[in-house]
Amino acid sequence: MTAENLPEHPLLLTELLKLGTSGSEVLDRLSTAVWIFDIDEGRVVWGNKAALDIWAADSLEDLRNRSMKHDMSPAVSRRLLQYQADFISRDANFTEMWTLYPRGVPRPLHVRFSGSRLPDGRMGMLCEGREELSSVPEAIRSADALLHTQLMISMHAQDGTTLYCNPSARANFDGKYGGLQERFVKEADYAMLLEAVNAAGEARHIAEVWTSRGRRWHELIARLCYDPISGSPSILISASDVTELKEAETLAQKLAYHDPLTGLPNRLALPQIFADLKARAVQEDSGIGLLFIDLDQFKAVNDTLGHLQGDKLLCEAARRLTELCREGDAVVRLGGDEFLLLVTWPQEDTLWLEALAKRLIERLSLAVQAERHDLMVTPSIGIASFPAQGNDLQTLMRNADLAMYEAKGAGRNRYFFYEEALSRAREDELELLSGLRDGLRQGHIIPFYQPRVCASDGKMVGVEALARWKHPVQGLIAPARFIPLAERAGLINHIGTTILEQAVKQRQIWAEGGLDLIMSVNVSLRQLCQPEFAAVVKKVLAIYDCPPDRLELELTETLFSESDPLLQANLAAVRDFGVRIAIDDFGTGYSNIARLNEMSVDCIKIDRSLISGLPRNQEMLTLVISMLNLMQVTIVAEGVETESVSDWTRQNGVHELQGYLFSPPVEPEAIEALADSQRLSGQECRSRRVAN
The missing domain is CATH 3.30.450.20 (PAS domain)
Structure with missing residues (x-):
């Protein structure tokens, strides 16, 4: 019996095996290797002489004793189980190129596989293998690669x-x-x-x-x-x-396009959100409302209670905003305490957006308990709508942002709809900002000086340097117009340093001419939070040979209570130089008297809002002045404009006076003229003030 007429059905092979020795002799004469494999056990249970040769076995017993499961790869194991399932389900047979590894030596074969029932009824596999010596290595390897x-x-x-x-x-x-x-x-x-x-x-x-x-x-x-x-x-x-x-790509996209704290979409996700809303609005002939939301007093929560409490507040605001959304609306966290709510709305209902803004005001008013007093976080909301106030995202966001700042300027905790006038104001502001930058470069930002006079004799003992902008076309521009702009644009440090240097330089010029005045210069929060601030002050003192006790830095009452470590380090450093520290606008904030005393404040300036209230609030002012005298500081009354106020403050323990009654802020020449008429009469008052 040759390979060509080998029985194709396993039952015929079984019948041959039943013949015993004579049947086995017939199968041993075949040049084709034939063996039966137990798939479940991973063993050859029978093989003819050619199979023993293929498997490099000394005997059938030797071959039966070999367990092939240990060295079988997962791919081969899976393939054999697939064969077994097909043998059972549809009596399948397969012819493939396989490479066997008897005793570690590769033997590539063309093998025909078919099912063969084992004596216990399980499905085994009849294998008929023939070596293909003509097969090129590439073909053998490709077949093996396909398997594994x-x-x-x-x-x-x-x-x-x-x-x-x-x-x-x-x-x-x-x-x-x-x-x-x-x-x-x-x-x-x-x-x-x-x-x-x-x-x-x-x-x-x-x-x-x-x-x-x-x-x-x-x-x-x-x-x-x-x-x-x-x-x-x-x-x-x-x-x-x-x-x-x-x-991983989906997760990375989620991380890139979502805020990790609140889980809301972030600024990067905004263009696609708007594009989807716009397509929907065009299809439904509806409008899009873009509501720019900023949380008032959020910084106070962070500073007072810490960032953990601030984060909880942001998550709560995000949750409440999400609750107000309908299907298709979107809430975006832009960053910090700024959110954006995008909604579609029926354009024929002109009051719809206003009603939504009122609900937002109500839902986003959050009370936060602090140690000493409760903080109320409220929203300021600016609203712009598509298509009336912008057809693209950038225009709508700019307009809503302008409206939001208008809401803040009007007292916060309110909403404001965008109007064309806001854009014109913004354009004017940008033009003013451009001029301010040029003015700084060209030296147009200069100090004017307002005298401080001794309460007992009216003699000038010091001046306060106040920034003014001498515009080459518009003339003198008031600080109320450009200082807030400088703060928003990040120019306040530059202005502060410029005024400080010019003022100390002017004090040197006056001192060389015999006019020895205390020079007071206002300092902003941004300046005090600069790492190099103390070094700048020290350098300016050295350049203009200014005794440190002739320079006074004025801080607002609220700024002095800041807990920023860098700010406190700068204050301590300039105090170590011998520079005087004054508290400006006293009475407008919540001063910690113990803290002021601890920092050895040299001067406290009572704000003009309290001084202008005389004589109505004289009892309260009397109490304040008595308390400040106990601190042994120089007390200055600001905003003195009438003789009656001057007389009252002089009689009730105030040391120095400042206000339009004596002089508005003026240029250096006017200060020199005033000093000429007072040069000899104010020495005693100045000596007492320095001693304080």
Whole structure:
């Protein structure tokens, strides 16, 4: 019996084996290696003489004793279980190129596999192997690679019917998803792949597919080819699982486009959100309301209670905003305490956005308990609408932002609709800002000086340097116009340093002419929070040979209570130099008297709002002055404009007076003229003041 007439049915082989010695002799004469493999146990249970030679076994007993499970790769194990299932379900047979490794030596074979029942009824495998000495190494290796690769290779007819699956594809696509079309979760992906491959001959596509592991993402490479058996046009598919990569990409996108604290979409997600809303609004002929929300007093929560409490507040605000959203609306956290609410609204209902803004005011008014007093965080809201006040996102955001700042300027905790006048004001502001930058470069920002006089004799003992802008076209511009602008634009440090240097330089000029005055200069929060502030002060003192006790830095009452470590370090440093510290605008904030005393404040200036209240509030002022005298500081009354106020403050323990009654802020020449008439009469008052 030759290989050509070897029984094709396992039952015939069984009958030959039943013949005993004579049957085995027949099978041993075959040049084709024949053996029966127990798939479950991973052992050869019988083999003819040619099989013993293939397996390099000394005897059948030797071959039976070998366990092949230990060295079997996962791919081979999976493939054999696939064979077993097909033998049972449809009496299948397969012919493939395999490489065996008897005693570690590779033996490439063409093997025909078919099912063979073992004596106990389990399904084994009949193997008929023939060596192909003519096979080129590349063919042998490619067959082995197809068996072991994790890449899922399959061939399909034009209608999607599966013609071939390598072991990896077979493991991932069981009978339920055997056809190409049935694999796809979305039919559109299948249609897209077919269209692309038919148009170009090959295509690459990432799609979600059904597999034996559930829904997965596969990268599919499809190529047109021909079935080597039938010659019919076919599609060769190679697929790799990219689920983990897709999930990582989704997570990265979520992290990139969402705020990690609140979980809301962030600024990067805003363009797509607006594009979707705009498309919906155009389709439904509705408007889009863009509400720019800023939380008032949020910084106070952070500074007083810490960032953890601030974060909780932001999360609560985000939750309440989300609750107000309908399907299709969106809340975006822009950063810090700024949020954006985007909604579609019926344009015929002119009061709809106003009603929403009122609900926001109510829902976002949050009481926060602090140690000494409760803080109330409220929203300031600016509103702009599409298409009336902008057709693109940038324009709408700019307009809503302008309206929000108008709401803040009007007292906060309110909403404001964008108006065209706000844009004109903004344009004027930008023009003014451009001029301010030029003015700083060209030396147009200069100090004017307002005298401080001794309360007992009216003689000038010091001056306060106040920034003024001498515009070459507009003339003198008041600080109320450009100082807030400088703070928003980050120019206040530059202005502060410029005024400090010019004022100390002017004090030196006056001192050389015999006019020895205390020079007071206002200092902003931004300046005090600069790492180099103390060094700048020290350098200016050295350049202009100014005794430190002739320079006085004025801080606002609220600024002095700041707990920023860098600010406190700068204050301590300038105090160590011998520079005087004054508290300006006393009575407008919540001063901690113990803290003021601890810092050894040299001077306290009572704010003009208290002074102008005389004589109505004289009892309160008397109490304040008595308290300040106990601190042994120089007391200055600001905003003195009448003789009656001057007389009262002089009689009630105030040391110095400042106000328009004596002089408005003026240029250096006017100060010199005033000093000429007082040069000899104020020495005693100055001596007492320095001693304090």
